[in-house]
Amino acid sequence: MTTTEAVPRTAGTAPEISRAHTLRQVLHVQSFQILLVLMVIFLAFTALAPDVFPTWGNVRQIIQNVSILGVLGIGMTFVIVTSGIDLSVGSNLVFSGVVAAKVMQAMGDSGWETAIVGILVAVGCGLGWGLLNGVLIAKAKVPPLIVTLGTLGGALGLAQVITGGVDIREVPAVLQDTIGYGNVPGTTWPTISLIAMVLILIFGTVLHRTRFGLYTFAVGSNEESARRVGVKVDRQLISIYALSGGLAGVAGILSLSQYGTTAIAGQSATNLNVIAAVVIGGTSLFGGVGTIFGTVIGLFIPAVLQNGFVIVGIQPFWQQVAVGAVLVLAVYVDQRRRAAAARGQSAKPDGKKKLYGRRSN
Amino acid sequence: MKLTPKATLLAAALLAATSLTACAGGSASAGSSAGDQPKLTFIQGVAGDEFYVSMQCGIDAAAKAAGATINTQGPAKFDPTLQKPIVDSVVASQPDAILIAPTDVAAMQAPLKAAAAAGIKVILVDTTVQDPSFAASAIASDNKGGGLEAFKAIKNLSPNGGKVLVISTDPGVSTADARVAGFEEGAKADSTFQYLGVQYSHNDPAEAARLVSAALAKDPDIVGVFAANTFAAEGTATGIRQAGKQNQVKIVGFDAGPAQVKQLKEGIVQALIAQEPASIGTQGVEQALKAIKGEPTEKEIQTGFKQITADNISGDGAKYVYKSSC
Numbered sequence: 001m002t003t004t005e006a007v008p009r010t011a012g013t014a015p016e017i018s019r020a021h022t023l024r025q026v027l028h029v030q031s032f033q034i035l036l037v038l039m040v041i042f043l044a045f046t047a048l049a050p051d052v053f054p055t056w057g058n059v060r061q062i063i064q065n066v067s068i069l070g071v072l073g074i075g076m077t078f079v080i081v082t083s084g085i086d087l088s089v090g091s092n093l094v095f096s097g098v099v100a101a102k103v104m105q106a107m108g109d110s111g112w113e114t115a116i117v118g119i120l121v122a123v124g125c126g127l128g129w130g131l132l133n134g135v136l137i138a139k140a141k142v143p144p145l146i147v148t149l150g151t152l153g154g155a156l157g158l159a160q161v162i163t164g165g166v167d168i169r170e171v172p173a174v175l176q177d178t179i180g181y182g183n184v185p186g187t188t189w190p191t192i193s194l195i196a197m198v199l200i201l202i203f204g205t206v207l208h209r210t211r212f213g214l215y216t217f218a219v220g221s222n223e224e225s226a227r228r229v230g231v232k233v234d235r236q237l238i239s240i241y242a243l244s245g246g247l248a249g250v251a252g253i254l255s256l257s258q259y260g261t262t263a264i265a266g267q268s269a270t271n272l273n274v275i276a277a278v279v280i281g282g283t284s285l286f287g288g289v290g291t292i293f294g295t296v297i298g299l300f301i302p303a304v305l306q307n308g309f310v311i312v313g314i315q316p317f318w319q320q321v322a323v324g325a326v327l328v329l330a331v332y333v334d335q336r337r338r339a340a341a342a343r344g345q346s347a348k349p350d351g352k353k354k355l356y357g358r359r360s361n
Numbered sequence: 362m363k364l365t366p367k368a369t370l371l372a373a374a375l376l377a378a379t380s381l382t383a384c385a386g387g388s389a390s391a392g393s394s395a396g397d398q399p400k401l402t403f404i405q406g407v408a409g410d411e412f413y414v415s416m417q418c419g420i421d422a423a424a425k426a427a428g429a430t431i432n433t434q435g436p437a438k439f440d441p442t443l444q445k446p447i448v449d450s451v452v453a454s455q456p457d458a459i460l461i462a463p464t465d466v467a468a469m470q471a472p473l474k475a476a477a478a479a480g481i482k483v484i485l486v487d488t489t490v491q492d493p494s495f496a497a498s499a500i501a502s503d504n505k506g507g508g509l510e511a512f513k514a515i516k517n518l519s520p521n522g523g524k525v526l527v528i529s530t531d532p533g534v535s536t537a538d539a540r541v542a543g544f545e546e547g548a549k550a551d552s553t554f555q556y557l558g559v560q561y562s563h564n565d566p567a568e569a570a571r572l573v574s575a576a577l578a579k580d581p582d583i584v585g586v587f588a589a590n591t592f593a594a595e596g597t598a599t600g601i602r603q604a605g606k607q608n609q610v611k612i613v614g615f616d617a618g619p620a621q622v623k624q625l626k627e628g629i630v631q632a633l634i635a636q637e638p639a640s641i642g643t644q645g646v647e648q649a650l651k652a653i654k655g656e657p658t659e660k661e662i663q664t665g666f667k668q669i670t671a672d673n674i675s676g677d678g679a680k681y682v683y684k685s686s687c
Binding site: 049052053055057058061062064065164165166167169176180181255258259260261263264265266267268269270303306307310311313315316317320 | 438453
C-alpha cells in the first residue's frame with residue numbers, strides 16, 4: 001500500500017529534493033485545509049461573541065492551555081510518523097511530575113536550584129520510560145500499542161505507589177510564578193507557551209530539515225525498505241520513543257508549575273487528546289506522513305471549539321461531539337488523499353479547481 | 362457529484378459554522394434580552410452526574426426566580442486539567458458571578474483567584490480550594506459530619522461491631538477526604554469496630570468491585586463497607602455480590618442517585634447518606650446575587666444530611682433522592 005510513496009523518499013539518492021517536495025505536498029494537502037477549518041471556527045465564534053471571543057485576553061488563555069499538550073504533541077507526531085503510537089504520555093507526565101515533586105520536596109527550599117534539579121529529574125524520568133518503550137518496541141518486537149498500554153498502567157501505578165495516591169502540592173514558588181502563570185518579561189505572552197513554542201520550532205526543524213527527521217519518515221513509510229537502504233531502524237525507533245518520553249517529562253514539570261499539584265487522578269484522557277490532535281493535523285496513523293505544524297493546528301481546533309462553546313453557552317456535551325466529528329473527518333480526508341496518491345495523484349489539481357469553482361458560485 | 366477531500370472539508374466547516382450560528386442563536390438572544398439582569402455561570406465538577414444535575418436544578422430554579430441568566434458548563438471527567446480551560450473560558454466571557462465545584466484544591470486556586478481579581482464574584486459549591494479567602498461564599502455539606510453519620514449507620518446495621526472498610530474515589534478531593542476522615546474518627550473511637558483503612562476506586566465501579574473482592578478475600582469477616590460516592594457504592598455492591606456475602610456485609614453509600622436508590626430498594630445497599638445538592642445550589646445563587654449587589658455574604662455555609670434507609674425511602678426520604686433531570 002505504501003510502496004508508491006516510500007520508494008522515492010527512501011531511495012537515498014536525492015533526499016533533499018524529495019523531502020522538500022513531500023513537505024510542500026503535505027502542507028498543500030492537509031495542514032493548510034485544517035488551518036482553514038480553524039480559521040472558519042474562529043470567525044464563527046468571533047461573529048457570535050465579538051466583544052469577548054477575539055480579544056487577546058481570551059486568545060492568550062487558549063494558547064496557555066494548549067501549551068502542555070503542544071509539548072506532548074511534538075513527541076507524538078514523531079511516534080505516529082513511524083506508524084507507532086504512544087499511549088503512555090499522560091501517565092509518564094504524571095510519574096515524572098510526581099518524582100520531581102518528591103525530590104524537590106525533599107530538598108526543602110523553593111529557589112531556582114531546587115527547581116532546576118526538579119526539571120532535570122522530571123526529564124530524566126520521562127526519558128527513562130521513553131527508552132523502556134523504545135527498547136521493548138524495537139528490540140523485543142512487542143507492538144507499540146501494547147508496550148505503551150503497559151507503561152501507561154505501570155507509570156501511573158508507580159506514581160500512586162510513590163505518593164500513596166495522595167497528590168503532592170508543595171511546588172517551588174519560582175516554578176509556579178515564572179513558568180506556570182508568569183509572562184515573558186515586558187509582554188503578556190505566557191512563559192509556558194514560549195517554552196512550548198521554542199520546543200516546537202526546534203523539533204519541527206529536526207523532523208522536517210534533518211537526516212534524523214528524514215529517517216523518521218523513512219521508517220514510517222516502509223520499515224523494511226528503510227532497513228535495506230541502511231537506516232538503523234531499531235536505533236531510530238528507540239530514539240523517537242525516548243524523545244516522546246523526554247518531552248512527557250518536560251510536560252510533567254510544566255503541569256506541576258501550572259497546576260501546583262501532581263494531579264495524579266488527572267491526565268487520564270491526555271494521551272487520546274494528543275493523538276486526536278496529531279491525526280486532525282494530518283499526520284497519518286499509517287505512518288510516513290505528518291507535520292508538527294499540523295499537530296499544532298490540530299491542538300487548537302478542540303481548544304478553540306471548547307472555549308467558544310463555553311463563551312457562547314452551549315451545553316458541554318456538544319463539545320465532544322464536535323471534536324469527534326472533526327477527528328473522523330480528518331482521517332477520512334487522509335484516506336481519500338492516500339487513495340488519490342495511489343492512483344497517481346491526479347485528484348489534486350482537480351480538487352483545487354472544484355474548490356474555487358464552487359466558491360465563485 | 363464527486364466530492365474531493367478539500368471540498369468536503371470546506372463544506373463540513375461551513376456546515377459546522379452555520380449550525381453553530383443556528384444553535385447559538387437561541388441562547389445569545391436570551392442573553393441579550395436579559396439586559397442588565399445578573400449573568401451567572403455554574404461550572405460543575407463533572408458534567409452529567411446526578412449530584413451536579415440536582416444542584417443545577419436548584420440553581421436554575423433560584424436563578425429563574427431572581428431573573429438571572431445561567432450558563433452551565435462542566436468537564437467530561439472530574440479532572441482539574443479538564444476543568445481549568447473551562448474556567449479560563451468562562452472568565453473570558455465575564456459573567457457577574459461564577460458558581461463552581463473545584464476539582465482540585467491546589468490546581469483551581471490560581472485560576473479562580475484570577476477570576477475574583479477580574480471582578481467576578483466566585484461562589485464555591487460542594488468542593489473548595491486551599492485558600493478560599495477570595496471567594497464571596499463557600500457552600501458545602503459538612504462532609505466530616507457526613508462520614509461520621511455513615512459510621513453511625515453501619516453501627517445501627519451491625520451493632521455487634523467488627524471490621525469496617527472504606528472505598529473512596531480519588532485522594533485529593535476535599536469532600537471525599539473529609540467524609541473518610543469523619544468515618545475514620547467514628548470507627549477508631551469505637552473499640553468494637555476495627556478500621557481496615559481506605560481504598561481508592563478512581564471513580565470506576567469496576568475498580569471498586571475488584572478492591573472489595575480483594576478485601577473480602579483477605580478479611581472474610583468484614584461487616585460493613587462505607588462507599589464514599591456514587592461510583593464506589595455501585596462497585597462495592599457488585600464486589601460483595603460476587604463474593605456472595607450480601608447478608609453479612611452491610612453497605613452504606615454516600616449520595617442518593619437513582620442507581621443507589623434502586624440498590625437500596627433491592628436490598629443491596631442498606632443505607633444512604635444523602636446530601637442536599639439542590640439546597641447548596643439555591644443558597645449559592647442567593648449568595649451570588651448578594652455579592653453582585655454589594656451586600657454582605659456569608660463566607661461559609663454548611664448544609665445538612667439525610668440518612669435514607671428502606672424504611673423512609675417512600676416517605677420523607679423521597680425528596681432527598683437526586684434527580685437525573687430537572
